[in-house]
Amino acid sequence: MRRRVVVTGLGMISPLGNSVAETWEGIKAGKSGVSPITRFDAKDYPVTFAAEVRGFDPLKWIPKKELKKMDLFIQYAIGSALMAIEDSGLKIDDSNAENVGVIVGSGIGGLPVIEEYHKILLEKGPRRVTPFFIPMVINNMASGNISIMTGAKGPNSCVTTACATGSHAIGDSMRIIARGEADVMICGGAESVICPTAVAGFAAARALSTRNDDPTRASRPFDRDRDGFVLGEGAGVIVLEEYERARNRGAKIYCEVVGYAMTGDAYHMTSPPPEGEGAARCMAKALKDAGLRPENIDYINAHGTSTIADAIESKAVKTVFGEHAYKLAMSSTKSMTGHLLGAAGGIEAIFTAKAIEEGILPPTTNLDNNDPECDLFYVPNKMVRRDVNAALSNSFGFGGTNATIVMSKPRG
16 A cells, blocks of 8 residues: 655755745745855856855855865755754664655766866865765765765665656655665755856857846746746755654644656757647646546646747646636746745745645746737746645656645645
8 A cells, every 4th residue: 555645844945045945935025036146156158146055054054074075055955955854853872763854866967076176186286185085976865975974874865857856756755665675764855066067068059048137137038038047056845754753743734745757858958849748748647646636636736947938838737727827826936036046946836835835826927028928827026825736747858857746735
């Protein structure tokens, strides 16, 4: 029998704040986390802005002597994970450690450190490369360090599926608990690649908005004047727990994770098929996994990147939901946070959980004139209070990889 899985803890570091509460207040207010790049001198780059994390103090979460072994994405992951564990009231000790696992992924990993030490290698020679270089940059060190710091000895893995990473990590973790392979999973995504190579690479691919004169309005999903996504950074980590265990210990339950699916487009490296066939199959399979009908869904947290793919995602929603597509609400919180790549699914699952908990539809900001192909209700510019019984969170990544998570109010 498939075991039920619920969300009992939330942790986040984002361009809107260094906690879930601060970020969620920013989301509800329609605040932008986008500003000129400060990590490096970007004046000669095609894009000069991003959604940077500001005011993050790693020493709140990590001993000083350990920081030199960790790229920033790992630090964000640890901070968010410890925040989520604290929020859940979870205690990890010898009695349960083997049944607590970790899957926290990253789409790209430690690219800034690779840049830094490549320069050191060329200028000062191989003896000046730190012995911590490899552990600083490989993607699974987010999960590894969280496990080491918390004592979690259950399943320990890492997902790397581009912009679907965080959602795949959460969905895979849900299945691990549902199958009985663990009772608790600490899961989500982390990313920090606001650095010269990433900005230059995404800009060369014409993926980024170039609205340098108006950065806070650059991320505009579903708008006819959108011209690319805004690069963001941060981490979103949740605690998933087997329902009876959570209930028996009196844990706060934000929502239940009732369905999950992943599909492949088998189409193109960076573009989805024009009708969104892969995304549509993913949503339909996730609904089937959840045992829900399309009309049961009240809200979709869209992938919504502020690119041409927004219209394709809208087509996919109409394919799956039919006339109900015009009754549900769909919004893109990337309009405020930018696109956190491998961390996007983690923070957006949290926004979806909060929407269910509080009955609030997050807005899509900067939506002034809908693309004619984007004709659904995208909660334009201001949040809306509305009961949310069940919701989807979509994440679609380069390589044609798709993920959909279904969340609901706890059943029964």
